[in-house]
Amino acid sequence: MLLARVIGNVVATQKEVGLVGGRILMVQPVTLDGLAQGSAFMALDSVDAGTGDLVVVVQEGWSASTASTGVEGRAIDAAVIGVVDEIESDK
Numbered sequence: 001m002l003l004a005r006v007i008g009n010v011v012a013t014q015k016e017v018g019l020v021g022g023r024i025l026m027v028q029p030v031t032l033d034g035l036a037q038g039s040a041f042m043a044l045d046s047v048d049a050g051t052g053d054l055v056v057v058v059q060e061g062w063s064a065s066t067a068s069t070g071v072e073g074r075a076i077d078a079a080v081i082g083v084v085d086e087i088e089s090d091k
Contacts, residue, residue, distance in 0.1 A: 002057045004029045006049050010042055027057055032089055043078035056082035
C-alpha cells in the first residue's frame, strides 16, 4: 500500500467494459510528511476521492481489481482504497 495525493482526473472516452462508470485518478506518491516521491500514476477510484485528497493506494493486480470492482481478474494495476483523514506518527 502507498500513501498518495490525488493530483487530477483522467478522462477516457473508451474503457474496458468492466470499467465503464469507474473514475480514473492521477495520484502522486508522497512521504508521511506530504513530500512527493517517485512518479505519478493512474489508479481506479473506489472511494469517491477528489483532487487534493490524501489517499491509500494498493498496487497489486488482485487486490486492486477486487477492491475497486468487486471482480477478480480485471486489468487494473492500482486502486484508491481509502481517504486519509489524519496521520499520527511517533517520529
